[in-house]
Amino acid sequence: MAPGKGNLVVAQSGGPTVAINNSLVGVIDQALEQEAIGGIYGAQYGIRGVLEENLIDLRQVPAKDLAGLRRTPSAALGTVRHKLTDADYDRLLEVFRAYDVRYFLYIGGNDSMDTAHRVHQLALEANYELHAMGIPKTIDNDLVGTDHCPGYGSAARFVALAMRDTGFDTEAMALGSPVKIMEIMGRNAGWLTAASVLGRQGPDDAPHLVYVPERPVSVETLLGEVEDCHRRLGWVVIALSEGARDEEGESLGRSGLTQEVDVFGHRMKGGAGDEVAQLITAKLGLKARVDRPNYIQRSFMSCASSVDLAEAYSVGRIAVQNAVAGASDQMISLVRVSSAPYEWTTGMTALREVANLERPLPDQYLDRADGHVTEEFVAYAKPLLGDPFSLYTRLSPRYVNRT
Amino acid sequence: MAPGKGNLVVAQSGGPTVAINNSLVGVIDQALEQEAIGGIYGAQYGIRGVLEENLIDLRQVPAKDLAGLRRTPSAALGTVRHKLTDADYDRLLEVFRAYDVRYFLYIGGNDSMDTAHRVHQLALEANYELHAMGIPKTIDNDLVGTDHCPGYGSAARFVALAMRDTGFDTEAMALGSPVKIMEIMGRNAGWLTAASVLGRQGPDDAPHLVYVPERPVSVETLLGEVEDCHRRLGWVVIALSEGARDEEGESLGRSGLTQEVDVFGHRMKGGAGDEVAQLITAKLGLKARVDRPNYIQRSFMSCASSVDLAEAYSVGRIAVQNAVAGASDQMISLVRVSSAPYEWTTGMTALREVANLERPLPDQYLDRADGHVTEEFVAYAKPLLGDPFSLYTRLSPRYVNRT
Numbered sequence: 001m002a003p004g005k006g007n008l009v010v011a012q013s014g015g016p017t018v019a020i021n022n023s024l025v026g027v028i029d030q031a032l033e034q035e036a037i038g039g040i041y042g043a044q045y046g047i048r049g050v051l052e053e054n055l056i057d058l059r060q061v062p063a064k065d066l067a068g069l070r071r072t073p074s075a076a077l078g079t080v081r082h083k084l085t086d087a088d089y090d091r092l093l094e095v096f097r098a099y100d101v102r103y104f105l106y107i108g109g110n111d112s113m114d115t116a117h118r119v120h121q122l123a124l125e126a127n128y129e130l131h132a133m134g135i136p137k138t139i140d141n142d143l144v145g146t147d148h149c150p151g152y153g154s155a156a157r158f159v160a161l162a163m164r165d166t167g168f169d170t171e172a173m174a175l176g177s178p179v180k181i182m183e184i185m186g187r188n189a190g191w192l193t194a195a196s197v198l199g200r201q202g203p204d205d206a207p208h209l210v211y212v213p214e215r216p217v218s219v220e221t222l223l224g225e226v227e228d229c230h231r232r233l234g235w236v237v238i239a240l241s242e243g244a245r246d247e248e249g250e251s252l253g254r255s256g257l258t259q260e261v262d263v264f265g266h267r268m269k270g271g272a273g274d275e276v277a278q279l280i281t282a283k284l285g286l287k288a289r290v291d292r293p294n295y296i297q298r299s300f301m302s303c304a305s306s307v308d309l310a311e312a313y314s315v316g317r318i319a320v321q322n323a324v325a326g327a328s329d330q331m332i333s334l335v336r337v338s339s340a341p342y343e344w345t346t347g348m349t350a351l352r353e354v355a356n357l358e359r360p361l362p363d364q365y366l367d368r369a370d371g372h373v374t375e376e377f378v379a380y381a382k383p384l385l386g387d388p389f390s391l392y393t394r395l396s397p398r399y400v401n402r403t
Numbered sequence: 404m405a406p407g408k409g410n411l412v413v414a415q416s417g418g419p420t421v422a423i424n425n426s427l428v429g430v431i432d433q434a435l436e437q438e439a440i441g442g443i444y445g446a447q448y449g450i451r452g453v454l455e456e457n458l459i460d461l462r463q464v465p466a467k468d469l470a471g472l473r474r475t476p477s478a479a480l481g482t483v484r485h486k487l488t489d490a491d492y493d494r495l496l497e498v499f500r501a502y503d504v505r506y507f508l509y510i511g512g513n514d515s516m517d518t519a520h521r522v523h524q525l526a527l528e529a530n531y532e533l534h535a536m537g538i539p540k541t542i543d544n545d546l547v548g549t550d551h552c553p554g555y556g557s558a559a560r561f562v563a564l565a566m567r568d569t570g571f572d573t574e575a576m577a578l579g580s581p582v583k584i585m586e587i588m589g590r591n592a593g594w595l596t597a598a599s600v601l602g603r604q605g606p607d608d609a610p611h612l613v614y615v616p617e618r619p620v621s622v623e624t625l626l627g628e629v630e631d632c633h634r635r636l637g638w639v640v641i642a643l644s645e646g647a648r649d650e651e652g653e654s655l656g657r658s659g660l661t662q663e664v665d666v667f668g669h670r671m672k673g674g675a676g677d678e679v680a681q682l683i684t685a686k687l688g689l690k691a692r693v694d695r696p697n698y699i700q701r702s703f704m705s706c707a708s709s710v711d712l713a714e715a716y717s718v719g720r721i722a723v724q725n726a727v728a729g730a731s732d733q734m735i736s737l738v739r740v741s742s743a744p745y746e747w748t749t750g751m752t753a754l755r756e757v758a759n760l761e762r763p764l765p766d767q768y769l770d771r772a773d774g775h776v777t778e779e780f781v782a783y784a785k786p787l788l789g790d791p792f793s794l795y796t797r798l799s800p801r802y803v804n805r806t
Contacts, residue, residue, distance in 0.1 A: 393471030
């Protein structure tokens with residue numbers, strides 16, 4: 001049943017991405033077209049903006065700014081990680097009533113889907129008519145109930161491009177610094193790390209070894225694989241999830257070293273990459289270098305995936321459309337129609353089926369036997385990166401005859 | 404005096420860049436046009452390829468591969484850091500004689516210019532006719548005798564783009580993680596770190612604080628500046644040279660902590676960024692995060708500067724042209740004709756005036772008073788980055804009236 005005229009609140013939550021502003025603009029564009037919607041309000045810093053009544057009038061945003069936001073990374077409304085308390089929920093309902101909010105659109109990851117779900121339930125119990133919808137967003141790609149997540153394709157594109165480039169760099173330096181580690185975001189899921197293979201042009205291209213949280217390896221296995229690869233090729237590039245771990249659940253680098261603490265008693269936070277590099281240098285005598293692009297992965301707009309930006313915009317639009325049509329307690333999902341050619345549509349998944357859950361890389365995408373992800377993963381992920389990469393050139397050396 | 408017909412050897416040395424293959428192709432393209440040049444040989448892994456007679460016949464490289472190399476980062480011939488010994492010099496001359504090499508083109512930084520200079524001297528002393536030329540290359544931009552160095556513009560472009568993006572990311576997360584540090588390449592010179600300001604659209608944009616090796620600061624000064632900036636804006640982004648140091652010459656982060664060693668007795672190599680982040684968190688209670696793109700800075704082809712690639716190609720061509728015209732013991736330089744509009748030409752600088760020297764950021768490009776680089780630097784560096792950046796959009800919030 002479609003609600004009567006009411007106001008809309010949209011907010012952004014969790015880690016920013018290059019695509020999340022597209023979802024915001026999708027919401028605004030669709031809301032502007034809906035007669036059922038009066039005020040279009042943006043809450044600053046996620047749900048905190050609602051609690052603190054920091055609401056921006058998004059009807060006042062000039063059209064050129066809306067277009068500009070679609071090419072601007074990060075979260076224009078500001079974002080937050082905030083676990084709601086019971087008092088917060090009462091306060092939310094109070095604010096919704098005060099501002100006659102009938103539509104609540106929350107753009108975020110699994111925590112945010114939980115928040116949206118709770119907001120829906122709260123309104124239901126209070127007999128307050130509210131349509132609460134979740135709009136997916138995470139570079140981690142770990143939301144259940146959707147083929148993939150807006151934000152992932154662009155981050156994956158950056159990682160694949162950067163991996164290819166640092167791979168070529170490492171190959172050229174093989175005589176001096178033959179080992180490179182790229183530490184890639186992902187504490188519990190290896191989706192982004194797996195994407196580092198998507199720029200490979202041939203079987204010996206970087207990365208040669210991929211370590212993700214879903215497939216713990218022992219330090220001995222890792223060192224053996226590095227040694228084997230170095231013997232075979234003369235250089236080794238490793239894609240290492242920040243959350244990669246050994247069979248005991250210890251961070252891979254840590255497990256081979258004692259636990260260093262700083263003067264404050266905190267563990268040194270050099271990151272998994274530095275730790276594994278240190279281990280490789282100490283145990284194998286190979287100079288190992290580390291790239292840690294960190295937040296550049298999720299914000300690098302210059303290499304955004306056109307597919308990702310378009311999808312992020314669409315899920316924002318559709319969320320409003322469906323809310324006005326009567327939906328609530330749902331997350332908009334991306335549904336794959338076909339991989340080649342890549343075709344997609346949107347669907348809906350109940351928020352309670354998404355909330356607080358994580359989707360790890362499934363078995364068929366991982367093959368520890370060859371230290372790699374599978375072709376099945378490549379077929380899944382490649383279309384999400386947008387335009388194909390231009391190919392790089394290597395010399396096919398014809399040697400001058402020795403004198 | 405122009406030499407008779409002879410063979411040419413070209414090699415790449417030091418750290419790769421996105422532009423160095425353009426210099427290689429420039430050399431090949433020009434050599435192909437010169438009647439005076441017979442064989443065009445590429446030495447693998449820099450000067451080691453000469454010593455070990457690993458020479459590739461570059462006349463056999465298909466035209467399409469030459470075109471492809473111009474869009475391929477890293478060093479297609481492989482590169483090396485190798486300090487020549489006396490025995491090596493004798494060996495070089497032996498190989499040059501054996502292969503009738505009359506042109507030696509070395510693409511690299513100040514160490515490589517020293518090598519090229521010594522090779523020239525050696526040939527002169529042995530009365531062996533040889534034209535040794537240096538072709539500049541370094542993302543550090545620290546060669547003397549040239550307005551700037553091929554490789555710098557592209558690395559600077561990446562750093563400026565990444566800084567802008569991670570800056571927007573930090574701004575959106577100000578409530579949770581208000582401090583971001585980007586650790587930028589440059590052990591002794593801050594040219595690349597200074598370039599991080601080139602994506603700023605307004606006075607409060609990232610980076611807010613810039614620390615380069617040329618301007619040591621005390622830990623107290625750094626912490627005070629971070630605190631001031633956080634109080635003023637609510638978020639702080641720091642551009643930190645990997646070689647930034649305090650007034651005693653200690654790495655900035657180290658100087659506030661004890662010196663941590665690992666189980667092998669080596670210093671922990673978390674990098675200056677991690678160390679400063681730890682310091683800020685410990686002393687100011689502000690969550691600080693670190694981006695360390697490292698080798699991605701010098702290899703990220705997707706954002707190469709069109710100006711840089713074109714210049715890198717030109718210096719390769721001109722080096723051969725001048726060598727055939729009789730020059731030796733010279734580095735090709737880039738000479739600025741004007742900054743606005745940007746116009747440039749090439750010149751020559753004697754290798755002995757370049758060899759082993761470093762050019763720090765000059766005083767007029769640095770202003771410690773406001774923790775920043777000067778407008779004069781911006782005017783110098785901006786044209787080198789190629790096409791202007793598209794502008795980002797921020798919401799200009801009009802708040803909804805509180806109920």
